[in-house]
Amino acid sequence: MNKYEVAIYNESVRQAYADGKKHPNYEQGWGDLRYLEVDAESEEDALRIVKKHHPERHGFVVTDVILLKEFIY
Numbered sequence: 001m002n003k004y005e006v007a008i009y010n011e012s013v014r015q016a017y018a019d020g021k022k023h024p025n026y027e028q029g030w031g032d033l034r035y036l037e038v039d040a041e042s043e044e045d046a047l048r049i050v051k052k053h054h055p056e057r058h059g060f061v062v063t064d065v066i067l068l069k070e071f072i073y
Contacts, residue, residue: 003068004046006036012059025058033063043067 013031016023023030040046043065054060 001039001041004038004040004043005064005066005068006038006046006050006062007033007064007066008036008050008054008060008062009033010054010059011061037068 009032010023010026010030013023013026013028017028017031022028036050038046038049040049046065047062050062051060054062
């Protein structure tokens with residue numbers, strides 16, 4: 001298993017706060033880029049895992065998937 005860092009934010013949250021509103025489901029911090037660490041066999045697997053918990057239909061946008069070389073097994 002390898003460790004990946006996935007950069008993600010929520011576009012719906014960004015838009016709500018840009019319009020001066022609060023998002024009904026997610027805190028304001030989801031409008032900022034966050035980095036999630038994921039244990040996965042491949043980059044595609046890491047992306048699949050993240051999208052399962054943070055689906056595009058809910059406004060989530062993945063900007064990057066990076067293999068953390070210090071955790072390559």
